[in-house]
Amino acid sequence: MFRTDERRLDQWERRVEWPLTCLAALFLAAYAWQVLDDRSTPGLHGVLEAVLRAVWLVFAVDYAVRLKPAVDKRRFFTAHLFDLVAVLLPAVRVLRLLTVLKLLNRRFAGRVRQRIGVYVAGVTVLVGACASLAVLDAERHHPDATITTFGDAAWWTLTTISTVGYGDRYPVTWEGRLVAALLMVGGIALLGVITGTTASWLVERLSGVEGSVAEAERATLAELRPVKAELAALRAELEHRPGV
Amino acid sequence: MFRTDERRLDQWERRVEWPLTCLAALFLAAYAWQVLDDRSTPGLHGVLEAVLRAVWLVFAVDYAVRLKPAVDKRRFFTAHLFDLVAVLLPAVRVLRLLTVLKLLNRRFAGRVRQRIGVYVAGVTVLVGACASLAVLDAERHHPDATITTFGDAAWWTLTTISTVGYGDRYPVTWEGRLVAALLMVGGIALLGVITGTTASWLVERLSGVEGSVAEAERATLAELRPVKAELAALRAELEHRPGV
Amino acid sequence: MFRTDERRLDQWERRVEWPLTCLAALFLAAYAWQVLDDRSTPGLHGVLEAVLRAVWLVFAVDYAVRLKPAVDKRRFFTAHLFDLVAVLLPAVRVLRLLTVLKLLNRRFAGRVRQRIGVYVAGVTVLVGACASLAVLDAERHHPDATITTFGDAAWWTLTTISTVGYGDRYPVTWEGRLVAALLMVGGIALLGVITGTTASWLVERLSGVEGSVAEAERATLAELRPVKAELAALRAELEHRPGV
Amino acid sequence: MFRTDERRLDQWERRVEWPLTCLAALFLAAYAWQVLDDRSTPGLHGVLEAVLRAVWLVFAVDYAVRLKPAVDKRRFFTAHLFDLVAVLLPAVRVLRLLTVLKLLNRRFAGRVRQRIGVYVAGVTVLVGACASLAVLDAERHHPDATITTFGDAAWWTLTTISTVGYGDRYPVTWEGRLVAALLMVGGIALLGVITGTTASWLVERLSGVEGSVAEAERATLAELRPVKAELAALRAELEHRPGV
Structure with a gap:
């Protein structure tokens, strides 16, 4: 059941x-x-x-x-x-839209790094678009607001997620600051994933761990095979000797 | 003794x-x-x-x-x-409060990355709360201060630890700047730990070192086993031949 | 054909x-x-x-x-x-100019990390020079512009690509902001590559994976060799016995 | 000669x-x-x-x-x-002063990560002190300068090397900006080294590559040993048979 x-x-x-x-x-x-x-x-x-x-x-x-x-x-x-x-x-x-990325996923099956790249790019664009809309919605009608058009909001989102933070535009309402907090966490995570992916790629390419292991193992196997052949020959000899 | x-x-x-x-x-x-x-x-x-x-x-x-x-x-x-x-x-x-996280630790025993995540989140929240209080305490009564409410202080802490640094709020007293220095060191360490954890996870998942080693070793063992069987058979044959 | x-x-x-x-x-x-x-x-x-x-x-x-x-x-x-x-x-x-780096590449053949370093430095300098020119071209004649000389533009490029972002200079036109967006993506990628390269170097140097694998394999081979010698001796003995 | x-x-x-x-x-x-x-x-x-x-x-x-x-x-x-x-x-x-760190080095011989930590901390403090002095020297007498005391200079150095960049203080002379450029490069490198060290430590601790390799190798050796024993026994038997 x-x-x-x-x-x-x-x-x-x-x-x-x-x-x-x-x-x-x-x-x-x-x-x-x-x-x-x-x-x-x-x-x-x-x-x-x-x-x-x-x-x-x-x-x-x-x-x-x-x-x-x-x-x-x-x-x-x-x-x-x-x-x-x-x-x-x-x-x-809205992040449900990432389902669309599944189409791309099929093309990159097995290539984990490309899939991570596609997801990171997708999440960044979607989160950026939503954050721009949300911060504009929150700030627009505040008297001290520096973010009053969608262009301003998108520009602010960009400077925040990249952790550059010029300070020419910044939220002053608490809703806007909440959006900023989520964006900053996103920006840090973004940096982490990009760096991590690069590092893992470099580790794989440069340290040659897999290569060296495979080579060492091949050497062991190459040593083992004659041992087996020797044994088989030995056995054959023993068996076919009439007088023994 | x-x-x-x-x-x-x-x-x-x-x-x-x-x-x-x-x-x-x-x-x-x-x-x-x-x-x-x-x-x-x-x-x-x-x-x-x-x-x-x-x-x-x-x-x-x-x-x-x-x-x-x-x-x-x-x-x-x-x-x-x-x-x-x-x-x-x-x-x-106040960081003694992290002892509370030991409860979570028991749930994540063996899963080192989850424990690192829990600790990083706990330390960040506690350090952030203390830094906000300390900077508010230091700045509040200074004539040029831009940080005068707890909301301002929390917002400043967030922009600092994420290394965004808009510059709409910043400490002007030396006590406030000391708090800022500790927060920045914390922000850099935070980035390092997040990135490092991501990288180590990716390296483990993607480079497949363990997998390839295990596979190669299994191949070696598969080659070794018939050798052993052959030897055992050879010995048995020698032993049971009456005429030898 | x-x-x-x-x-x-x-x-x-x-x-x-x-x-x-x-x-x-x-x-x-x-x-x-x-x-x-x-x-x-x-x-x-x-x-x-x-x-x-x-x-x-x-x-x-x-x-x-x-x-x-x-x-x-x-x-x-x-x-x-x-x-x-x-x-x-x-x-x-303009990035075509990176072809010049091929000359350096020949010197660093096999040393992947040095080549990455040379490319990163080359791309950073060229992208920085172009971005400075492009942002100056876009901003110069705007009434609210803070970037009006090449010195300002170069300084702004530097604060942006390093994600410091003081905010003393920032683009106000949409062309200038587009240049900024590309620079920020470049800055994040730059951080990722530098960190990744450092991490991969440290992983290689410190974890000693290759070393331990090689050593373990050598131990296996050392064990295999006497087995082979033993078998050869055994066979020789069997063959040269007249009476068998 | x-x-x-x-x-x-x-x-x-x-x-x-x-x-x-x-x-x-x-x-x-x-x-x-x-x-x-x-x-x-x-x-x-x-x-x-x-x-x-x-x-x-x-x-x-x-x-x-x-x-x-x-x-x-x-x-x-x-x-x-x-x-x-x-x-x-x-x-x-002034970086010659790092020679002093050699004393510490002797204590951390073999522990590469601790030595990297000590060097990074030493270089950061020395570079920070020199940059503060140099930027103060360059800015102090400029009419638009925001950095006019050593406290300001040290605070600016801190916000720059951590890539926070509030923008409350920034250099306006070209000598000051040159110092800033070197500091930013240093800040990026600092982040890279800290992240890389963390990542390498995590990779080593978590991926357990060494452990799994050693274990797999031990299994192979455990299989090899009886083969050797078997061969020795076989040879002994053949040698001591009188009638053969």
Whole structure:
């Protein structure tokens, strides 16, 4: 019975994967429209708000549907933590778009570093876009704000995630600073992953560990083979001697 | 006799571990109260000051108690350098709270990278909280200060430890700059540990050193086994030949 | 027939390598002159513009000449992506100057880390020079610009690529910010490569993987050799026994 | 004859090592005095200038003395590049003080990571002190200067080498910016070395490459030993059979 539930869950996840990704794209589009079009009529604003809430509802329903048949609820929580965060935090939902990267993944199967590169680039662009929108939304109407257009917001995002931080633009509201905190953590992680990938590539290429091991092993095998041949010859000789 | 002292020291350390951690939490709370509540009455201020001094005294006594039975004083100094710093520097005492992380440690036993992650996160949060309080304490009453509320101080701590450094807030007193120096060293170390952990994970996953070695060794063993079997057969044949 | 085309392409590439590098140097010189000499007469300006366009034309023709005989057009695109970018983006053309580094490469053959160092230094200097010129070109005539001389531009480039970012100078036009974006990506990559190279060197020097493997293998071989000798002796004995 | 020269050179280097280090300390002290004591009398200024020039002369003479007996001048240039830079650039001379670290080196013999840590800390402190003095010397009398006291200079050095870069203080003269450029390169290198050391330590501790190799090898050896024993037994049997 457990197995059936597990399989049904798998089927469900595969079936809703692409629709949910499209919904995430819709969410990003609606959110961007809402933030960027500051002079939208109340009617349009209501439509966009409805779209955002509907997407949220779909994500919440999907989470509930998948939670219900799960046998070990606690394991489900830890394994699907990202999904829970996506339900609770609107902006995270957009990261669902990374599913699109699975198409690229198929091309880079086996080449782990290329896949890491594609994911890092994808996450950086998506997080950057969302952070720009969120910080613009938070700062725009503050009297002391230095970030008042999307161009400013994108520029600020760039200077923050690269840890350059000129200081010509910076958030002054606490929502904006929260976005900044997430971006900085992202920037540090970004540096870590880029450096780590480079280092691992260099270690592999330069230290020649694999090469030297393979060579040493080949030497051992080369020594072993004549031993085997010798033994076989010895045995053959013993067997075919008539007088023994 | 040495053994008895060593064992007594061990027992002492295990017994005082949790009380000292609680005292560290009390210290952090009293220090935070003193710094944040700027308009506290002289009476309350006196109480908080007394608490801070009492905690300091307990830590000093604990150090003295442990130093006394130590046979090799010099080895004790190098092994318990952190404890000495904790006695001399009030803010470091708070890092005792990291003992709480030992609970998590038990869950991640053997998974070194997760433990490093937990420690790095714990140290960063605690150091950040203490640095925010300390810089606020130092800057607040300076005429040119840009850091005058706890929100400002926390934001400044974040921009500093991530090495972004917008420059919208920065310390102007020498105490504040000392806090900044410690934070920057911490920020660089943080980057180093995050990058290093990522790199080591990637090296392990991608270079496949272990895998290739294991495989090569398995090949060698596979070659060795028939040699052994052949030898055994040869011996058996020789032994059972009647005429030889 | 394919082979002939491939060989012809190879010959072409080897023949045009140095002339194209010289053209890239000419391009850099003409571009620098155009940007730095702000009060040039219209006549001189026209000459420099003509030089820049002529160089562009040569690069485009070279690309077309090499694309034509290529059998697998798609593979050509991915393999010569840099050349296409060099045709479309003027500034990239200057990186052709890195061909000069091939001279150094010959000296460091086999020493991968030195070659990486030379390339990183070369790319950093060339990218820095081009970025300084490009940002000066973009910012100079903007009313709010803080970058108005080549000295300012070079100083800004340095603070950006090192991710220090004081904020005393920063671009305000979108062209200038695009240059900044490329520089920041470059700065992060630079950090990654430097760190990675250091890490790989340390891993190689300190972990002693190669050494331990080689030693272990030597021990195995030392054990194998007497086995072989024993077998040879055994066989010799069996063969030379008259009575058997 | 070559050998004699080489040995004499070695003797010379060992004999002048400590005197030159003392001279470097004297140089740093005189330079610091000259920069910090802005209102020194012309007489004192003349004495300090004479000391700086005398130290320079001694370093130049030492270089010449060592260059003369060198058989392969070109190899001498590349091997003693640092000494030539130390003669040409006054500030570099101070790095001679790192010789003091050799005392620590003896304690950490074999522990490469501790030695790297000690060197990095030593270089950082010395470079930071010299950069603070040099930038103060360069900026102090400029009308737009933001760095006018040694405290400001030290604070600026700290924000620069950690790549935080608040922008509350920054150099405006080209000499100050040159110092900044060297500091930034140093800051990037510092990050690289710290990260690399952490990564290498983690790789060694976590990937367990050495351990797994040793274990696999032990398994192979365990298989080999009975083969050897078997062969010895076989031979013994054949030899002691009377009738064969």
